Amino acid sequence: MGDPRPGFETVEPRHGPWRFSWRWLLAGLVAGLLLVLVPGDTRDHVLGRTDQVTAEITAVRLDDGCNSGRRAVYSLAWEDDDGEAHESVLRRCGPQRRDVGDTVDV
Numbered sequence: 001m002g003d004p005r006p007g008f009e010t011v012e013p014r015h016g017p018w019r020f021s022w023r024w025l026l027a028g029l030v031a032g033l034l035l036v037l038v039p040g041d042t043r044d045h046v047l048g049r050t051d052q053v054t055a056e057i058t059a060v061r062l063d064d065g066c067n068s069g070r071r072a073v074y075s076l077a078w079e080d081d082d083g084e085a086h087e088s089v090l091r092r093c094g095p096q097r098r099d100v101g102d103t104v105d106v
Contacts, residue, residue, distance in 0.1 A: 035047075052105055052106065053078045053080070053086075053105070053106060054078065054103050054104070054105055054106075055076035055077060055078035055088070055103065055104055055105075055106050056076065056077055056078065056101065056102070056103050057074050057075070057076060057098050057099065057100055057101065057102050057103070057104065058075045058076065058077045058087075058100065059074070059075035059100060060072060060073070060074055060075070060096055060098065060099065060100055061073050062096060065091070065093075066093035066094070067093075068093055068094065069093075070094075070095070071091055071092060071093045071094065072091070072092050072094065072095065072096040072097065072098075073089060073090075073091050074089065074090040074091075074092070074098060074104070075087065075088075075089055076088045076089065076090055076104070076106065088106070090104070090106065
């Protein structure tokens with residue numbers, strides 16, 4: 001008695017997601033354009049080419065914005081190796097855990 005399943009020669013090849021499609025080509029072009037068009041600092045951060053720094057908290061406030069309720073918004077300041085001053089904002093869901101003057105690694 002023979003095998004009732006069809007043989008390999010009669011089965012149509014599957015077209016998986018790894019096959020060429022215009023959607024993959026378009027997605028690659030969009031990703032490439034985004035990497036070229038975004039500002040240098042953002043691009044470096046996305047590509048993992050940024051260094052960790054120790055920043056000082058210069059201001060803290062609470063606001064809405066998390067599903068669980070309030071969030072703490074920390075204003076940060078630090079200097080890089082060249083002595084250039086930088087500022088940023090760090091938002092964390094939950095209660096305030098740091099005070100002005102504390103340092104954080106970011």
